[in-house]
Amino acid sequence: MVYFLDNLRNNFDFFLRNPLSRKNYYEKAENLNDVFENDEEINFYNVIKEKYGSELSENTTKRRFLEDIYFLNIFDKYISKRKKNNISILDVGSKNWSYVKSEYIFFNSFCKNIILNGIELDAYRLSYNFYTRYEIAKFYIKDLNNTNYIAGNFLHQNIKYDYIVWILPFITKYPFVKWGLPLRYFKPLEMLNHAYNLLNQSGELIIINQGEEEYEIQQNLCKKLNILPILYGEQDDRFGLFKNKRYCLKIKK
Numbered sequence: 001m002v003y004f005l006d007n008l009r010n011n012f013d014f015f016l017r018n019p020l021s022r023k024n025y026y027e028k029a030e031n032l033n034d035v036f037e038n039d040e041e042i043n044f045y046n047v048i049k050e051k052y053g054s055e056l057s058e059n060t061t062k063r064r065f066l067e068d069i070y071f072l073n074i075f076d077k078y079i080s081k082r083k084k085n086n087i088s089i090l091d092v093g094s095k096n097w098s099y100v101k102s103e104y105i106f107f108n109s110f111c112k113n114i115i116l117n118g119i120e121l122d123a124y125r126l127s128y129n130f131y132t133r134y135e136i137a138k139f140y141i142k143d144l145n146n147t148n149y150i151a152g153n154f155l156h157q158n159i160k161y162d163y164i165v166w167i168l169p170f171i172t173k174y175p176f177v178k179w180g181l182p183l184r185y186f187k188p189l190e191m192l193n194h195a196y197n198l199l200n201q202s203g204e205l206i207i208i209n210q211g212e213e214e215y216e217i218q219q220n221l222c223k224k225l226n227i228l229p230i231l232y233g234e235q236d237d238r239f240g241l242f243k244n245k246r247y248c249l250k251i252k253k
Contacts, residue, residue: 003177011182017124017132019151025131025139029059035066041238048072055105064098066239071102078232078250079163079206081110092154092166092195094118096127096136103165104144116147117161121185123151155187155194164195164205171209171217192221199253206250208235215247227251 036042048069049056056068089107091097097118107114118141123134137149150157170176171188195205209215212234222229232248 003173003183006177007183010177010180011184017122017126019124019132019134025129025135027061027064027139030061032058032060032062032065035062044073044238045069048076051076052105052109055108057101060101063241064101066241067099068102068105070237070239070241071099072106074208074235074248075102075106075165075206078230078248079106079204082162082202083110084162085111086113086115087111087162088115088159088200089117089163089165090157090159090161090198091116091118092164092191093169094120094137094149095122096133097140097149098136099167100137100140100144100147104147107163114146116144117150118148119150119152119154119157121153122179122181123149125180153185154191157194157198159198160200160203161198162200162203164199164203166195166205167208168210169207169218171214171221189221189224192227193225196225196227196251196253199251201253203253204250205252206248209247209249210242211244212247215249218249222249222251 036045052072058065087107089103091100091103100116100118104116107116118137120133124132126132127136134149134151141147141149169188169191170179170181170186173183173186176186177183199205207218209218219229219231229249229251232250235246235248237246
C-alpha cells in the first residue's frame with residue numbers, strides 16, 4: 001500500500017512509452033587535453049592504456065572516456081580471461097548502455113569472436129534530451145561488431161552466456177518505484193536466480209551495487225539461493241564519476 005499511487009502512475013506511464021524512432025542521437029566529442037586532474041589519475045590511466053590503449057578511443061566525451069577507464073579497470077581485475085574461439089556476454093539492465101565500449105574492449109582483448117548483448121526492460125524511457133534509451137544506445141554500439149541492444153524483459157531470456165555483467169541492479173523497492181517502473185517487474189531474487197541459471201559451465205556473473213546497504217542486500221540474496229559470491233568490496237572512483245560508492249562481487253558457475 002505504501003507505493004500504491006506511485007505504482008498506479010508507473011503502470012500508466014510505462015504503458016504509454018513507445019518505440020517510435022526520433023532522429024538519430026549524436027554525441028559530440030570533447031577535447032580531452034585536460035581530462036585528468038593530477039599525476040595519480042594519469043598513472044592510473046597509463047596502466048589501463050598499456051593493456052587496452054590501442055582500442056581506447058579519444059573521439060568521445062570526457063565522461064564516456066573516464067567511464068571506459070573505470071569499468072575496464074574493474075573488468076581487468078575481476079573477470080577471468082578464458083580464451084575460447086567464441087564467447088557470449090550479456091549485460092543486464094543496460095539503460096542507455098553508455099559504458100558498452102569498455103565491455104567490448106575488454107572481452108575483445110582475449111577473444112576476437114564475441115557476441116555482446118545488452119537488455120533493458122525500460123528501453124523507451126525518455127532521457128533529459130528527449131531521446132529514448134534505445135536511440136542513445138544505438139549510437140554507442142554503432143561501430144561495435146556483433147553487439148546488440150535488446151528492449152525486453154530479462155526473465156524472458158533463455159540463451160546461455162559465458163559472462164553476465166549486471167551494473168546497479170534494482171534490489172530494493174524505493175528506487176525501483178521512484179525510477180518509474182511498475183512493481184510487477186520487481187523480482188530481485190528471481191532475476192538473480194535466472195542470471196545464475198543462464199551461465200554456461202565455468203561462466204561468471206559480475207555485479208556492481210550502489211552503496212553498502214545494497215551490497216549487503218545483494219549478498220543476502222545470494223545466500224537465499226545458496227550461492228557463494230566472491231566479494232571485492234568498495235571500488236576505486238578516483239575520477240569522482242559517481243555520487244554514491246560502488247561495490248563489486250562475482251558469482252562463478
